[in-house]
Amino acid sequence: MSQVNRITGGRIDRSTQIAFTFNGKVMHGHPGDTLASALLANGQRLVGRSFKYHRPRGIFTAGSEEPNALVELRRGAAQEPNTRATTAELFDGLDARSQNHRGPLGFDFMAVTDLLSPFLAAGFYYKTFMWPRAFWEKLYEPAIRDAAGLGRLSGQDDPDIYDKGYLHCDLLVIGSGPAGLMAARTAARAGARVILADEDFALGGRLNAETLAVDGRAGADWAAETVAELAAMSNVRLLGRTTVYGAYDHGVYGALERCTDHLADSGGKPRQVLWRIYAKRAVLAAGATERPIAFGNNDRPGVMLAGAVRAYANRWGVAPGRRVAIFSNNDDGWRTAADLMARGIEVPAVIDSRDRAAPLDLPGTRHVRAGAVADTQGRKGLRRITLTDGQMIDVDCLAVSGGWNPNVHLTCHQRGRPAWRDDLSAFVPGGDLPPGMVVAGAANGALTLGAALREGRAAVEAMGYADKTPLPEAEDEPRDCAPMWHVKDSRARAWLDLQNDVTVKDVKQAHQEGFRAVEHLKRYTTLGMATDQGKTANIPALAIMAECTGKTIPETGTTMFRPPYTPVPIGALAGRARGRHFRPYRLTPSHDWAKANGATFVEVGNWLRAQWFARPGEAGWRDSVDREVRTTRTSVGICDVTTLGKIDIQGRDAAEFLNRVYCNGFATLAVGKVRYGLMLREDGVAYDDGTTARLAEHHYVMTTTTANAVTVFRRLEFARQCLWPDLDVHLISTTDGWAQFAVAGPKSRDLLRKVVDADQDLSNEAFPFMACGAVTVCGGTPARLFRISFSGEMAYEIAVPARYGNAMMGVLMEAGKEFDACPYGTEALGVMRIEKGHAAGNELDGRNTAHNLGMGRMVSQKKDCIGNVLSQRPEMIREDAVQLVGFRPVDPEARLIAGAHFLDTGAEATMDNDQGWMSSVAHSPTLGHAIGLGFLARGAARMGEILRAVSPVHGTETEVVVVSPHFVDPEGERLRG
């Protein structure tokens, strides 16, 4: 097929021809074309099917408001459904397919729904498909789901990359038509930092689509000159192909820049960039959208908006039809006739709904005064129109203009509600605009070119930006408009929402059934819910509802406009955050050593930690973990515990501060000593635990759990600044600064003696359990040594500056060779803590109190501390509350399941009989059987009782004995050894 409808003129590059395909058929166009203009040039009128009735549809508009011409673009993983042909920039090799039909586009099997339309009126599905009940998911819904939807996702990972960014400016100008260009030029010349954004790839807005002159030359040429001037200024940033889609609080705007969508291949660069624009002020110059008039069968391919028809002729050099009738309720429609005729396109008639003389003198066309189109013919493309007076006109295109709606969307993204203007029959920006925003030009209801230029300048002059040069000269073309929303004499179905197939009858039925509030209307009929968000449909539908209720349009209401202005890909909103880079990851200082020594890693929050270290010959992770536990308990094991939060606390009041943030006493901790601390939330629930060491009179270092490192710091800052602002306390995180290793086991002291420099006496007397101090290692490297134990063995934690962490791990292992030392991971760590009955994340779950954890007596009532008052509420210290106890299976071979619930022997498995739950389980290599920690009602008083640990979700139950949670060395002799 050749470009049969290509005519002269237009702002396309005719020197280059590019090939593309539509439904596999090769066609040609030129740089500067959209897919829609190229399809029209090639005579392709039928481009898609509607959502509900699968009616044949063509191109309706020339912009982002397009309801009909949606295609699937590109192939394979890059397939992009629901792409508007009217905004898709043509590139060589573009591959587009029509969507939402079964069988070829021309013979859609699903078009049978059109014949059934009397039974598929608004809301029909709420009234049926209810019997029998089970058929909904099995039969009705799958059929509906299959028929619904539009384009298809590929089901494969999006192959493109996306990026985001932040821009700052004094003035953001949204829209580069006459008002936007004037606003940007004026402010830029006055020295403001300006960003000018436009969704189109060609800046200039409607100037590119019109034949109106500015300063005596073609408007498009004036636009190009102005853009060139702006592009040369260092204080201006031009963002073409960029849609400002949302106005957020405090002058933050969301904008989507399409960087490579106009290229066949993104070349490894971001396909789109999502900008957050911080604008001190903004001028909304987003123009206006033309609206249709509803009449019988007004949805056929060839029925188009008049401004779009004109744009195709003027900007793209394309004749949307060869015999084009105009149907208009306003003066602007006449300009379409004039422009088409000037390009040699036959305009048999201008049907003006107004009973008045022609605003333009157009010899060669017929003026049908006070006329209207009642119906159309042509199954897959318009052939003929029938007027209300019965006369028929053969045409292949009908250009319809029902007036223009200012694009007020962004003015309403916060609290603004549009206001009705009778003289325009349209909503214009009302009050409560986003702070800092002013509106200019057509978006503000200034629909003539001269007014747009004046308003563009005035808008920024009001902000203090002045330009003394005279305003460009342009005419104020006639814009009279008399409202006509639908042709009442039409008997056939008349469409309002073309994509979702909402007709005038549907609106009337909604009224009849009581769905009269605008939101009810939308929700009941699906009006305005399609991909175009009703940009051409909502106002006419609102007007028809107003007719039904006898109220005015503003009384009937308007709908909310919310971001985004046009749809934004999820990939762009996510930017780079996907796959492994979804969130940052943190590595421990000994990560490289661990990687080289058989570690399997596990995500612990953002950290990657060694989970276990497999050795040759081990059959599975249990073998490795059991070995690591046994080695630690019999000799010595080493574990990187850097991930625990470390907070450096200094100040004259540090001791008092700690005494208030921990529930147990800290006032008496001596220098050189460490104490275990339990922190409550203010609501009395156990929150975090760890050890705090007093390094000097006014210097402490606190450790927190890995999970709570950040939030504990936050809470401490809250206490320091908001609760006790006059305590001299200073906090700074040192978590990443120190590589810290647990060296645990009966041989730990022997090992450390080889590493810690000799001037530190490590004997039990000189450095007993809970001692701490600054030491040096390996001949002078500063380090900190803590005699603390999580494993229950004699143990130390040694910290060195993080840069030495990887080497330190190697040194410790080297020094431990003679003891068969082993590294251990988080699994062995977990087994040993369960063997010792220490609470960890599964127990400190934000719901358990110190009372539940068996630590109720730690909560001092003799001092002020966070959480102690509310921890004493009656139901939190109930006798029959759950308490942390240990469990072992009656059958030593049996396994335990974390998450099992406890039931008395013989009790029915119901929630009323629930006695508690198992929180952590492990196989204890030390004891040779499974062990568990759990919370049991009145647990502490039930030692020796036999219960059932049931896991209905696994279909299992196990008899367990209630025991002390301290499975190994309950007296704690080992750690003091």
Next chain:
Amino acid sequence: MIIAHPLLGPRDASEFVYLGDAALIDRPDWQAPDAAERFHAYGYLRDNPAGAHRELWYHEQGDRSWLVVTRDTVTHEISRVELARDAARARGRGR
């Protein structure tokens, strides 16, 4: 949203962490005879106004200051930003 930090100037709210009503500064006296009731009200009851709301924000990705921000919960307009430490002292908090 943008919070005009009293020391650092305008900063995006995503540098901050939100806590809630600035009344959380007014932690009751643990030894008051009705301490239980007062802590219950402190911990759980909120004015939750539709309009001006004094609230606590923490500049976690910044200078680590806690701020008292007066923000309208209907319009989101911010009318005042103070350092919480100053606000706390003004409310009589000290050591």
Next chain:
Amino acid sequence: MADFTLTSWPPLAGTDMTLAGVRLWAPTDLAVVSLALPLGREDAAMAAIKAAHGTALPEIGKSVVTADGVRLIRLAPDLAFAVFTHATPDAERVVAERLGGAVYTTEQTDVWVALGLSGPDARRALERICMLDLHSDAFAVDDAARTVMEHLGVLILRTGADDYLLLSASSSAMSFLHALETSLRNIA
């Protein structure tokens, strides 16, 4: 006692590349020490800093390079960082000794990793991840700010017209590098 040697292993050692005409490199001999001013004794602390370095602490959000090459960065009313070239792990002691106990000092060197960014398009790359306005009217040479980039806390300093120094947590060094490297690749 056997002889064991600890070798230093900074996370980004050796990073030095040029992308989009911008050099991205990791200085690995920078020491960082935090200085906290005791409550009620701020004047004495400021005086001690001035005495030790010959320069007063700058305003919040500013930094100053002292005659002896220490960059003092004021981060909050009661907090500053001293950043200087110093290879051995005793920076805190060195700083503390000069301040004679008037200031609470904490070793921060290994808490952070640094990346330098130099070149005319450095700002254009940072635009992709940094929400602060880095235009020279808003962020001049020697200005400093803590902010968040790609979920990472970052201390950003402008060291020259087209030069920036960024510090972020050492444990997430690889993500930090990825963030900056990707920004450069995406504008290349």
Next chain:
Amino acid sequence: MRYSALKILREGLTGNKGWKPVWREPEPKSEYDIVIIGAGGHGLATAYYLAREFGMRNIAVLEKGWLGSGNIGRNTTIIRSNYMLPGNEPFYEMSLKLWEGLEQDFNYNAMVSQRSILNLFHSDGQRDAFVRRANAMKLAGADAELADADQLRAELPFLDFDNARFPIKGGLYQRRGGTVRHDAVAWGYARGADARGVDIIQNCEVTGFDISDGRCHGVETTRGPIRAAKVAVCVAGSSSRVMEKAGLRLPIESHVLQAFVTEGLKPVIPGVITFGAGHFYVSQSDKGGLVFGGDIDGYNSYAQRGNLPVVEDVAEGGMAIMPMIGRARLLRSWGGIMDMSMDGSPFIDRTPVDGLYFNGGWCYGGFKATPASGFCYAHLIARDEPHPVATQMRLDRFARGNLIDEKGMGNQPNLH
């Protein structure tokens, strides 16, 4: 008027002229036995069950705007009963059972679609918590099923198993979970209540309460005073504002929750899927849009709109687990105001004022609760005692220390 396929056929053949208004538009009377404030899902359900189950007829439901204009019309339409704690789970399971018979009950197709809900887990700790929860569900008579990573790989091949930052280790299915056409729930209940004589009065804002001697005798409205023996507040999102008129402070903060829908797509996602390591959940509507959401914006707000950081956070979560949705376009976003309670769980209770009842604090979970909330509230109002599955949803539970804290986040509403 009874709806059926036959009725549609008859109407279709006669030009759809015979459809009647789904509800009346009555003038308010000066007195009712019961006045319900708020014609949202819960208020309409309460009226419906009061009429249907408890034989009350002289009821008005007052609505400031149009019926269904609150959170019933701005949510992500999910139903489920996958709670853990005894204070919640039996209640939500009752709700799910009511959903299962709802359409036949009120003769309106609300498209209750039990296509399953899946909560993914990414660590052993999360798995343990899910096992505990799954077992609590089973003990309460609900269904629950654990799936391992291999099973999920086979069922949902589009999830990111191989390149994910947080590996998918498995998931907790509730096969009876799913979605419902949210507006239709309000319409169905309204139609059912209206047919039983309940006056639904739209555009009627309550401006005050008539309280004397510790008893509520009625309300002041923009359409005049209305007396009532019992006044039942049911205005989640505005609870603090309305109850303040009765002199009560609540353990509630108002927060905005955003939700999103994409352009229509052919079916790609079978049920509801929830990410366990980021803020994202998604389902696909019958019209083909991906309906998704995430976390609340996090600051007190009465504005039904949110800000970009949360939009981005949600999209990041989506791309992290299902990178196939990158080219799906976000079409609409909206914001609802949530009654965020201090422990994340709701209230259905009497108040210290006699004759004044309160239902609220639903956080972001009110939609799924609609039938049980209406039923239990009706029970409380009619009988003056809580329904057995709602005995813990009391306003005084914080003073007593009986928290229903599913997330374990304590008294900070924006963390629930």
